[in-house]
Amino acid sequence: MARGARSPEDITPAGDAESRALRPSNSLFEDDMNTFKPLVFSGVQPTGNLHLGNYLGAIRKFVALQENNDCIYCVVDLHAITAQLVHDDLRGQIRSIAAAFIASGIDPKKHIVFNQSAVPQHAELAWVFNCVARIGWMNRMTQFKDKAGKDRENASLGLLAYPSLMAADILVYRATHVPVGDDQKQHLELARDIAQKFNIDFQDKIRLTDTGVDMVVGEEPIHGYFPLVEPLIDGPAPRVMSLRDGTKKMSKSDPSDLSRINLMDDQDEILKKIRKAKTDPEGLPSDVEGLKGRPEADNLVGIYAALADKTKEQVIAEFGGQQFSVFKPALADLAVHVLAPITTEMRRLMDDTTHIDAILRDGGERARARAEKVMGEVFDIVGFLR
Numbered sequence: 001m002a003r004g005a006r007s008p009e010d011i012t013p014a015g016d017a018e019s020r021a022l023r024p025s026n027s028l029f030e031d032d033m034n035t036f037k038p039l040v041f042s043g044v045q046p047t048g049n050l051h052l053g054n055y056l057g058a059i060r061k062f063v064a065l066q067e068n069n070d071c072i073y074c075v076v077d078l079h080a081i082t083a084q085l086v087h088d089d090l091r092g093q094i095r096s097i098a099a100a101f102i103a104s105g106i107d108p109k110k111h112i113v114f115n116q117s118a119v120p121q122h123a124e125l126a127w128v129f130n131c132v133a134r135i136g137w138m139n140r141m142t143q144f145k146d147k148a149g150k151d152r153e154n155a156s157l158g159l160l161a162y163p164s165l166m167a168a169d170i171l172v173y174r175a176t177h178v179p180v181g182d183d184q185k186q187h188l189e190l191a192r193d194i195a196q197k198f199n200i201d202f203q204d205k206i207r208l209t210d211t212g213v214d215m216v217v218g219e220e221p222i223h224g225y226f227p228l229v230e231p232l233i234d235g236p237a238p239r240v241m242s243l244r245d246g247t248k249k250m251s252k253s254d255p256s257d258l259s260r261i262n263l264m265d266d267q268d269e270i271l272k273k274i275r276k277a278k279t280d281p282e283g284l285p286s287d288v289e290g291l292k293g294r295p296e297a298d299n300l301v302g303i304y305a306a307l308a309d310k311t312k313e314q315v316i317a318e319f320g321g322q323q324f325s326v327f328k329p330a331l332a333d334l335a336v337h338v339l340a341p342i343t344t345e346m347r348r349l350m351d352d353t354t355h356i357d358a359i360l361r362d363g364g365e366r367a368r369a370r371a372e373k374v375m376g377e378v379f380d381i382v383g384f385l386r
């Protein structure tokens with residue numbers, strides 16, 4: 001942890017009366033480049049319909065964190081062309097993610113909501129990080145292996161370099177905390193490795209340019225420029241699984257629409273998908289231990305817990321011993337109750353693209369102001385002439 005930086009404990013979700021965290025303010029613009037101020041950053045790819053996994057694993061946490069922290073939430077459109085180059089309606093997809101952020105309760109005035117391609121410094125820093133990161137690091141990423149499949153030679157270079165751009169997304173703001181689903185954990189570890197290698201390789205230059213922060217890496221004190229980001233992954237549903245296969249992640253790209261609940265699904269679709277969700281023949285166990293080895297049951301209990309803001313233990317205390325014929329309708333009612341207002345608001349916002357575009361433009365300008373400063377210092381550290 002860097003000296004002069006706040007500890008990750010300062011970053012707490014909403015509702016924690018003991019929170020010592022920063023209040024939202026205009027402080028994103030304060031000139032305090034010599035400390036690591038707590039700053040939350042996260043992004044969502046505009047690659048299709050948002051689903052319950054994206055909502056519970058990411059967006060719901062974004063909303064909670066904005067109460068006590070400065071936050072930057074990004075529609076990561078540059079990432080959207082890594083796996084599929086040509087999209088029918090990329091602009092529409094970008095707007096729909098922004099609409100989901102706002103409909104879920106993110107305040108784009110107090111915080112920043114924008115699309116990644118509006119701030120060219122993401123791509124600039126990603127290039128520097130491509131030269132910091134090693135090919136072996138990228139080859140080990142499970143998401144790359146999953147998405148590239150057997151034909152790795154034919155995957156885009158962008159798909160391989162995806163985690164380097166993700167590190168740049170976060171570090172171009174020197175953000176310190178990143179709420180994500182469990183599937184992104186490995187990419188965040190890589191972002192820490194990239195920051196650490198940059199800090200160590202350039203530490204003399206960082207000192208010479210009078211930038212950076214005294215920090216300890218392992219046992220060694222160094223003067224580093226980038227913080228080592230902390231992932232925020234906890235909660236009862238850090239990895240929401242497919243409704244058709246409890247061993248597979250719920251995903252936008254799953255060919256079966258029955259595998260996921262989309263944020264734009266109507267009540268009937270939600271009821272049908274939960275009714276058809278795969279389960280085993282037994283009812284719910286009488287304690288949480290009994291969910292072990294039963295991925296589908298565990299997943300549905302986790303979803304209920306996350307939607308109800310409860311622990312799995314509390315859900316089992318209420319439904320333990322009951323059949324799925326009792327639990328599934330209760331889960332479906334809860335899902336409709338939580339998601340219907342978001343869906344309605346998303347539809348309303350999507351009808352007014354001028355409003356969404358204005359929010360993204362304003363967010364982009366404010367994000368760029370911060371990113372330009374950081375990138376200017378990176379140019380000085382690396383030694384580019386500007």
Ligand code: AQP
Pocket residue numbers: 043044045046047053054055056057058179180181182183184237238239240241249250251252253254
């Ligand atoms: N199943 C999930 N459970 C919990 N969190 C999840 N996230 C995604 N799926 C789950 C989290 O949502 C955020 C945004 O993800 P993304 O769209 O940027 O990329 P992804 O992780 O690749 O999501 P998908 O839905 O699986 O998309 P495709 O099918 O295109 O790969 C991230 O914080 C992610 O952790």
